[in-house]
Structure formats: structure tokens, C-alpha cells
Amino acid sequence: MFDDLVQFVLVLIVMTGLTVAMGKWLARVFTHERHWRIERWTYAVLGADPAEPMPWQRYAVVLLLSNAAMMLLGYLLLRVQGLLPFDSLQRAAQTPDLAFNTAASFITNTNWQSYSGESSLSNFSQMAVITFLMMVSAATGVAACGGFIRGLCRKSAQDIGNYWVDFTRVLYRVLLPLSFVIALVYVWQGIPQTLTSEAVVTTLEGAQQHLLMGPVASLESIKHLGTNGGGFFGMNAAHPYENPTPLTNTLHILCMLLIPAALTYTAGSMLMRRRQGWAFFTAFLVMLIGALAIVYAAEQHGNLNLARLNVDQHTSALQAGGNMEGKELRFGIGQTSLFVAVTTAATTGSVDAMHDSLTPIGGLVPIAEMMLNNVFGGDGVGFINLITFAILTVFIVGMMIGRTPEFLGKKIEAREMKFVMLAVLAHPLTILGLTALAVLWPSTPARLNNLGPHGFSEVLYAYTSGTANNGSAFAGLNTNTPFFNTTIGFAMLLGRYFTLLPMLAAAGSLAAKKSVPEGPGTLPTATPLFTGLLVFVVLLVGGLTFFPALALGPIVEHLMLASGQLF
């Protein structure tokens, strides 16, 4: 207990320190006047004009078009995998529906995987499709956030910056160099980085063991820095080659939080309202700590059904105990709970334990975090989602006192509220609509790994994860079918672009406005009161929307666990 608390506090302190350093750097990336030589060269290759100011519509269309081209290229490379000569294990190409799902999954920063990495992808595909899409989808999110923050900052402006400049700089100045350095630290800790596909060894008892490997470290570093989450191996960051030590586990956690947390500081810095940045950061942090506390308590308490069999789940000097089905011993309950809370907060979706085997309440937390979708959130989009709710908060407060709501010195009017509501509604509509469709679909029961309420949770988790662009799973559900591949593929695309685009529109609309001086009726937004209101609105809207679905899944399962009912 005490040892675990020390780890939690340590991670949160280091994360806060990194927030300042990375936040400052990102602000410089978004505002620096000069282009690096390699960037100018890149713009020339692309045929893009870095000096062109882009209104939000053009910024959004460039984003969409380039993402579409990248997704298409990824799809094609997956489809021709079987024709490429490089794979000693001769893994076959993915089917059309699976390749669509995979390409959609990685371009939207979701990293849902209906396949198992080691049996389905060659080392070439792991690099040229997966690593590539992980890099560019993260850069897309961070770039969009740069344009978004610029929109909040500007007054009477027609443009929100240049997409190509934001995108290229985020890649060259942040993601590529950091990924490279962290990948080398990972190799030092034991994550393989080789072009060989396997090593065959003879075990002490004389059996043959095929150890699959490949360029894992370079994928692993961008996977967490980019809040991507897709594993090189089927069992993701639980696999010892993806996550060999508690140190790599801790680094994974810090990498996931790095950019989403830093963007609060970046925004405060660019807005010249540092306290505002910290107010947003605190809102994120409060929700994360709450989630962590619940997961940790539930998992350390263990599985009542195993306690009935006299399985010792208590913490002692010789064991950490807890609910250990689907968990790795080197992480124990402490590191695992931290990972569970962070991976669904930062919508990474990497897993170092099987979420399907979490206790009902421990499993409720990741679902709920993805439903809220803004407990730090993914690279770039998490911050944008939080601002969505911040605008909703000033609007609700404005309604209560009968004043025109203002946010960061701009009047919030009907036009912005329409965009905000579109973004707020697209998320639950996709999750609940597709979950309802899937549970009515005749073949769904045959795909479940667990029966009873836990089976419903598996389906709910899948669409929540897809829509929130998380990518983790209650992995017992077999989703490699045309129905699931297609619907989850669409959930990911809707969840990504129908929250991103309306908010870029809102930013463009705010950028065009004059700033209004603060008056006595202005609600100050950099205060603890506002942070509290913001968290309250997030929980209220999320709770009202999703509580019935959660009641059918994890909550009723928790009650049945207490009564010893088995399925």
C-alpha cells in the first residue's frame, strides 16, 4: 500500500515537472518565426506554401485530405503484405474489412486491433504502416491543437495558422527526436530492436520456443508519446518484450501523459494566461486521481470468487496479492492500476494487463474515462475536448445568471454553441447507437468470451474505445468479423473527425471575434471555482448520458460478484 502510494506520487510529480518543460517547448514550436532548413526542404518536396495563412475551413480540409491519403496508403500496404518479399515467417495480407479497420484505427490515433500483431503483420508492415501511421496521427492531433489554441488567442483574425507548418514542426521538433531517444532507453531495458523476425531456443526442459521479435522499441516509443496504443504483439504492453521492467512501464505512463498535459501549459503560455493553463491542468489531474484511486482499491481488494476458494490475495512481505488474473507480476497491482487509469485517460489504449479480467468496478473506470474522453485525453484532441466542456460550462453558468457567456475574452454566441453541442453529442450518439445495434445483431452472442452482464460490457467497451479513439479492449470479444470491423471502423472515424472538425470551426469563429473587456458579470475562468465547475459539468453530462449503459454492465456485475453468481 505505502510502496504503491510512493510510486503514484512520484509519477505525478515527475509528470508535472515535464508538463512545464514540454509545454514551453510546444509553445515555441507553434509560435517560432523561423523555419528550420529541413522543414523548408520538406515544404518544397510537398509543394506547400508555409507562408499561407489558412482559415479554419482550409486548415481542416488539408488535415482531412492528408489523413485520407495516409489512410489509403496504409490500407494498400496492408493488402499487398503477402506479395512483399521481406518476411521470413510469410505472414499473409489482411482481408479487406480487417485492413480497412486497421488503417482507420491507426490514422485516427485509436489503435484498435482486430488482429494479433505477431501472427498478422510482417516487420515491414509494423514499420511502414503501423509506426508511420502512429507518427502522423499523433502529429495531426497536436497540430490541430496548435491551430485550435491559435484560434482562441487571436482577435479579429481570418486564419488559424498553416497546417503544414504545424504538422511538420510537431514531427521534426517533437515526435521524431523524442521517439528516437526513448526507443534507445527502451532497448537498454530489454525491448528488442532488430529486423530479425524470431529466435528459436531450446528451453531447459528441451522444448523448442519461438521468440518473436522485430523493430519493437521504435514502435513502442511513438506508441506512447503519440497516445496511440497499438501493440507490436497481441498482448500489447503486457508482453515482456514490449514492457520488460517496471521502469519501462513507468516511462510508458509518463510518455502517454507528456503531450496532453503539456498542452495545458502551452495554451496558458500562448494565451498569456498562465493560471488558465494550470486551471485546466488541475481539472485533468483531479479526475485522473479519482479514477486511479477507484481502480487501485478495486483491484487490490481482489476477486471475491477466488477468495471463496481460499486463494490468498492479501498483501504481505512475500507477495503483492490482489486480482492477478490477466496481470503481470513485475507490475503488481500498483503499476498496473496506474497504467489502467492513465491509458484510458490519455486515450492511448495500450494495456499492461487484460482489462477484460479487471474486477467490475476496476473495469468500470476505464470505460467511464473513455466516455468522458477528456481526462487528459489524446495528443491534442484531449485538450480540445476539455475546451468543449469549458465553453459548455461558461454557457451553463451564463444561463444561470442571465449574462452573455464569455470565454477567454470572447463572447460565446449561438454559432459557437452549435459547434460545441455537435461535438458533445457526436460522441455518445456513436457509442450508444452502435452498441445498441451490436447487441441486437444476431451473431454477436457467439463472439462474446464472457456471458451475463460482463458480455454486455465487452460490447459497450468496444464501441466506447473506438469512438474515444482509445483502442484498448475487453479483448475477449472476437471483433475480427465484417460486422465489427466495419462498425468499429466507422465509430473511430466519427469519433475522431466529428469532435475535431466542429471544434476547429468553433476556434475559427472565435478567432474572427473582437475581444471584449472583462466586466463585473464575467465569470473568471482561471480560479479553483471554475475548475470545480468544469469537473462537475464533465461528470454531470457524462453521468446523465452514460449511467444507464453502465448500470447494465459493470454495476450489475459488481452486485452479482458480491452474491457469488457465476456465468
Next chain:
Amino acid sequence: MSTVTQTPMPSQANQPGVPLFRGMVRPALVSAVFFMLVTGLAYPLATTGVAQLVWPAAAHGSLVERGGAPAGSLLIGQNFSKPQYFHPRPSATLGPDPAHPDQSVAQPYNAAASGASNLGTTSKSLVDQVQARAAAYRSENGLAADAPVPVDAVTASASGLDPDISVANAVLQAAHVAQARGLTPQQVNALIEQNVTPRQLGVLGDPRVNVLKLNLALDAVNATR
């Protein structure tokens, strides 16, 4: 609220006459290929080059050799069922059925296909499996029929390749290993103590025992006697 009024928006269009899509398609298409080459090939290949130069053994999976031949990786668990070895945690990995290659059967510690049970806490299948494992563990280690068993000894890990067991689990297995090898329990317990992996940097993770490392140490003790 009457104060929320719709004001006419300033023109959001581009400069008059410039269509929204002008000059966009080529950069979008080129960017896909160009950034694939940079981030999908140049970056991982450069990382591979440097990693192979600086940490060649780690970059190739941290293999251990015995008698000149690779015997496994200390990071990846192995299946042990003989009484002279410490046994790892249960593993849910599958492998192809030798009789029907298109079907899967249980194949513990199959490093070519990591896997977990993915069973929830209220799963009857999970409870049945744990009950059977607990009974087997008690009889292997000479425990009473209702003795508590360490949770890691009867639950499957997330990867199916967990290289570690808890110290509690190792200590309970010491008796059967000592007997099978003709060692004293004190000797085996001393070996366990030497092979406990402590918290990393003093704070991270939980203390644990690497099963392959411990079993290699046991073989080394017997070889020198």
C-alpha cells in the same frame, strides 16, 4: 436568454475567387508517401542501426545461452513441469493442434502467440480453472487440502509469458524442488533469496523471482556438486 444573440459573422470564406481545394491535393498525396518514408522507414531503421551498435544483445531479445546454444530469454517465461524445477504461473497461450492444424489447443508459454484468458471475475470457467489449479498446486507441494495458495500461482498472466513468480510462491515450491534434486531446503531457500529481483531503483514494481534465472542457478549448483 435574450442576451445570447446571433451576430452576423465576418466573412469566413477565403479570398474571393480562391476555391477551398486549390493547391491541396498534390501536397496531401505527396505527404503520405514522403512521411511514410521518413517516419515508417528512415526512423525505425536508424533506431535499429544505433541500437544494434550500442546494445546488440538487448536489441536481439536478451537471449541466454547454455552450453553454447540459446536456451531462452530472461525476459520471457518458459514452461516448466518437471519436479526438479520451479514452476511458473499458469499460462493461457494457445498453439496449433498437431492433429488439426487449423484448430488451437492449450500450449503454455508459446512465445509465438501471446495470450490471456480474458475471463471476467464472475466467469464460471475462470472459477473452475482456478479451483483445479489450486488443488494441483496443493498436492504438488504437499499442502493441506484447504491451505491458502498464493494468487499468482493459480491465475494466468496477461501475456501468458510472465517470467516471474512471487516470493511466496517460490518459497512454497522449495520443498518439492529440494527433494527432487537431493538438496536441503536451506540450500534451495538460499538460492531463492539470491535470485529475488528487488524493486527497480528501490521504488518501482514489486519484489519477485525470475523462474528461468532461478532454475538456471539450480542446474549450476547440481552441475558443480
